[in-house]
Amino acid sequence: xxxxEMGKLLSGKERYSADSVAPLEACLEDQLKTGxxxxxxxxxxxxxxxxxxxxxxxEIVEGILLKALMAFxxxxxxxxxxxxxxxxxxxxxxxxxxASELELAKFKSFWKKxxxxxxxxxxxxFQMAGCHPQLHCRRHLLDVPLCQERPGRRLAEPACRRAGxxxxxxxxxxxxxxxxxxxxxxxxxxESKRLAEAKASQEPKRIGMDQYRKLFAxxxxx
Amino acid sequence: xxxxxxxxxxxxxxSDIDLPQRQVVIPDAVDHFLGKLKDSxxxxxxxxxxxxxxxxxxxxSEKHYKAxxxxxxxxxxxxxxxxxxxxxxxxxxxxxxKELYYRHVYSRLQPTFEDRRGSWENYCKLIELLIxxxxxxxxxxxxxxPQWIWDILDEFVYHYQTYCNFRNKTINLEAxxxxxxxxxxxxxxxxxxxxxxxxxxxxxxxxxxxEEFLKNPDSENKKGLAYKDPSARLFGYxxxxxxxxxxxxxxxYHSAMQTIDHIDFHQEVPLFYKIPACHVSLHYYMGFAYLMxxxxxxxxxxxxxxxxxxxxxxxVNQSSYQYxxxxxxxEQMYSLLLICTALCxxxxxxxxxxxxxxxxxxxxxxxxxxxxxxxxxxxxxxxPKFVSAAVPSDLGEGTFKFNEAHERQLHLFLQDVKQQHLxxxxxxxxxxxxxxxxxxxxxxxxxxxxxxxxxxxxxxNKTRQQVRQKGRPLDGERELCxxxxxxxxxxxxxxxxxxxxxxxxxISTKEKRHxxxxxxxxxxxxxxxxIRAPPRxxxxxxxxxxxxxxxxxxxxxxxxxxxxxxxxxAFSSPDVFMEQISKFQDLIQKMEK
Numbered sequence: 001x002x003x004x005e006m007g008k009l010l011s012g013k014e015r016y017s018a019d020s021v022a023p024l025e026a027c028l029e030d031q032l033k034t035g036x037x038x039x040x041x042x043x044x045x046x047x048x049x050x051x052x053x054x055x056x057x058x059e060i061v062e063g064i065l066l067k068a069l070m071a072f073x074x075x076x077x078x079x080x081x082x083x084x085x086x087x088x089x090x091x092x093x094x095x096x097x098x099a100s101e102l103e104l105a106k107f108k109s110f111w112k113k114x115x116x117x118x119x120x121x122x123x124x125x126f127q128m129a130g131c132h133p134q135l136h137c138r139r140h141l142l143d144v145p146l147c148q149e150r151p152g153r154r155l156a157e158p159a160c161r162r163a164g165x166x167x168x169x170x171x172x173x174x175x176x177x178x179x180x181x182x183x184x185x186x187x188x189x190x191e192s193k194r195l196a197e198a199k200a201s202q203e204p205k206r207i208g209m210d211q212y213r214k215l216f217a218x219x220x221x222x
Numbered sequence: 223x224x225x226x227x228x229x230x231x232x233x234x235x236x237s238d239i240d241l242p243q244r245q246v247v248i249p250d251a252v253d254h255f256l257g258k259l260k261d262s263x264x265x266x267x268x269x270x271x272x273x274x275x276x277x278x279x280x281x282x283s284e285k286h287y288k289a290x291x292x293x294x295x296x297x298x299x300x301x302x303x304x305x306x307x308x309x310x311x312x313x314x315x316x317x318x319x320k321e322l323y324y325r326h327v328y329s330r331l332q333p334t335f336e337d338r339r340g341s342w343e344n345y346c347k348l349i350e351l352l353i354x355x356x357x358x359x360x361x362x363x364x365x366x367x368p369q370w371i372w373d374i375l376d377e378f379v380y381h382y383q384t385y386c387n388f389r390n391k392t393i394n395l396e397a398x399x400x401x402x403x404x405x406x407x408x409x410x411x412x413x414x415x416x417x418x419x420x421x422x423x424x425x426x427x428x429x430x431x432x433e434e435f436l437k438n439p440d441s442e443n444k445k446g447l448a449y450k451d452p453s454a455r456l457f458g459y460x461x462x463x464x465x466x467x468x469x470x471x472x473x474x475y476h477s478a479m480q481t482i483d484h485i486d487f488h489q490e491v492p493l494f495y496k497i498p499a500c501h502v503s504l505h506y507y508m509g510f511a512y513l514m515x516x517x518x519x520x521x522x523x524x525x526x527x528x529x530x531x532x533x534x535x536x537x538v539n540q541s542s543y544q545y546x547x548x549x550x551x552x553e554q555m556y557s558l559l560l561i562c563t564a565l566c567x568x569x570x571x572x573x574x575x576x577x578x579x580x581x582x583x584x585x586x587x588x589x590x591x592x593x594x595x596x597x598x599x600x601x602x603x604x605x606p607k608f609v610s611a612a613v614p615s616d617l618g619e620g621t622f623k624f625n626e627a628h629e630r631q632l633h634l635f636l637q638d639v640k641q642q643h644l645x646x647x648x649x650x651x652x653x654x655x656x657x658x659x660x661x662x663x664x665x666x667x668x669x670x671x672x673x674x675x676x677x678x679x680x681x682x683n684k685t686r687q688q689v690r691q692k693g694r695p696l697d698g699e700r701e702l703c704x705x706x707x708x709x710x711x712x713x714x715x716x717x718x719x720x721x722x723x724x725x726x727x728x729i730s731t732k733e734k735r736h737x738x739x740x741x742x743x744x745x746x747x748x749x750x751x752x753i754r755a756p757p758r759x760x761x762x763x764x765x766x767x768x769x770x771x772x773x774x775x776x777x778x779x780x781x782x783x784x785x786x787x788x789x790x791x792a793f794s795s796p797d798v799f800m801e802q803i804s805k806f807q808d809l810i811q812k813m814e815k
Binding site: 011012016018047050053075078079082085100103105107209212216 | 416417420421424425428472473474475476477480514515516611612613623626629630631633634637638641676679680682683684686688700803806807810813814
């Protein structure tokens with residue numbers, strides 16, 4: 001289904017019709033295969049499962065959750081969970097546990113647990129080509145300066161070094177010359193923020209003549 | 223707004239059917255009212271309709287249909303059949319009359335199953351009529367005042383919501399083998415069916431072209447009635463609001479927020495200003511969706527805005543018959559605000575802080591201590607009344623939980639709260655340092671270094687939220703929402719603590735007086751009087767001590783509008799004050815020369 005057709009389906013009354021379950025399920029399969037992602041379509045499908053509970057397909061639900069997991073650190077996973085009836089929560093435990101490990105940034109146990117989740121093998125993009133999968137998720141965290149480094153010093157987070165990070169270039173990071181596995185992260189933003197703030201707070205607070213006059217006009221008339 | 227009324231109607235409609243047909247007596251005043259209503263509808267006289275609707279209907283209900291008096295006067299307005307026979311068979315008039323009739327039953331009496339079905343069928347007729355009018359695009363058959371338009375759509379969703387509640391209760395009774403209306407329910411599967419309700423609202427929104435209108439109100443290409451007809455515009459607009467509510471009731475917060483993508487927040491006078499209930503409802507559901515999306519900062523801003531707005535307009539809205547419901551919503555929004563600030567501390571408007579201190583000191587303290595059951599209490603009190611969209615066909619032994627929708631949201635929410643649990647502690651230690659060894663921090667937090675590193679990463683992740691600056695409600699950049707910013711350098715944690723200090727003028731006068739009394743300083747007015755810059759919350763690095771205010775001058779914080787200046791000063795006597803003033807005025811004149 002083309003994106004235009006999908007958009008039309010989602011904005012019309014067909015969105016709430018049982019006939020839309022099949023195309024939306026097909027859309028999810030497609031997402032798993034090609035690595036594309038559409039939160040809107042997936043939420044619409046979960047909503048249809050709520051409206052027509054007898055049509056619920058647990059495998060599809062799991063697939064949707066895995067796709068949402070990969071959107072970390074966005075809160076897509078929670079958004080999906082709000083729409084899944086509690087009776088399925090137990091069966092989906094392996095995936096929900098993954099999500100909570102990720103939320104709590106326990107990466108070691110997260111990657112360990114991923115090995116045991118069958119569904120993940122079907123999800124394209126989870127294991128990024130030529131790169132340790134660690135990064136796919138970790139990078140999102142690194143986008144926000146998870147572990148920063150003053151220029152010229154080594155990166156603090158050991159797991160990053162091991163991973164051979166691909167945050168170079170686009171993040172303004174670089175590798176040290178002596179140790180290829182060490183990254184230098186730019187902390188300019190962090191430093192400049194300090195300076196700017198210090199400056200701002202030193203500015204004298206002046207009041208113009210006009211303000212004085214207004215004040216006194218108000219005071220005398222009161 | 224209407225979702226807080228209690229509704230436990232389980233009574234079946236069977237008893238009404240057996241009554242012998244008798245001529246219904248319509249009192250003269252009511253007859254007169256109905257006649258006028260019909261005429262005004264025909265002539266599309268909106269001010270008249272508004273008066274009939276807002277004043278006369280309520281007065282007559284109060285006088286003639288307050289409560290059941292005897293077997294024949296059961297506290298209902300005359301049945302629609304009687305009105306058709308005795309007043310008019312004008313179809314639109316009858317639909318709108320029935321709308322009022324059922325609304326009265328829902329608000330004063332226990333609706334029977336017949337009432338529920340009747341109300342559903344009536345709404346279907348009305349909305350189908352609207353949709354076909356809108357699609358043809360000439361003119362709406364009906365012109366109504368904004369309040370009535372809002373109420374129609376609001377009640378439509380409210381009746382849906384009570385129906386879901388009723389259905390779940392009935393099934394629950396059935397599961398316990400008690401007497402129930404299950405047969406009626408089974409025989410009428412399409413009454414207030416969730417997909418139908420959603421699709422009606424969606425069609426109404428699409429047909430009115432309200433979204434195109436909101437995107438570009440001055441467009442040349444004015445297709446769609448939203449551009450021409452104010453009633454059509456409002457039907458579309460309030461349709462969006464109810465859609466927001468429907469999605470929220472089902473727990474689909476992302477779609478809820480998408481619904482209000484194009485709402486006119488940026489306009490000087492947005493359409494939601496027309497109806498206070500609409501204003502409150504929009505912000506309530508929007509703030510709640512932010513809360514569930516863990517965008518606490520946005521949620522806080524949304525709730526704070528509307529709470530301040532409510533406090534400013536409290537005198538104006540008192541007359542509205544929805545006043546009590548608005549008070550309740552306000553209370554709920556305070557609860558949600560308390561939850562948000564406990565999870566993500568943010569500076570609040572001084573007046574709100576004061577309200578919290580006065581009205582909810584105990585809840586506030588419990589949340590600050592991180593008591594999970596307090597979170598649960600407040601959430602359950604303040605959340606929307608979630609609905610279960612449908613009932614599975616196989617109701618196995620004990621598998622049906624009639625409160626599943628609410629519990630689902632509650633449990634997921636509490637799980638998030640639990641994850642946030644450790645954050646305040648680690649931050650409070652970090653606030654004390656500019657840099658410290660990880661080993662030392664680990665020691666303070668009573669965990670091993672490896673655990674601490676994980677914990678720091680978690681803090682990094684959890685203190686970042688999407689925050690909306692402008693644009694659509696779902697837009698926003700991920701940013702730091704915490705007082706503490708830090709980074710790791712080898713074994714060192716470097717910390718930037720941003721302590722938010724209140725501007726001088728935000729410290730309430732009360733506090734100042736207190737300080738005056740304590741120090742025994744009677745303020746004297748002198749040339750050294752200091753006046754602060756207009757109040758603004760500032761981020762400061764070093765703790766800032768408020769100077770002992772002498773003749774302190776405070777400028778109240780106001781959002782929008784011209785800055786009003788007022789002076790509150792403690793002087794030993796009025797004479798001294800006037801003397802000083804004239805001196806000062808001289809001084810100013812000299813300086814100007």
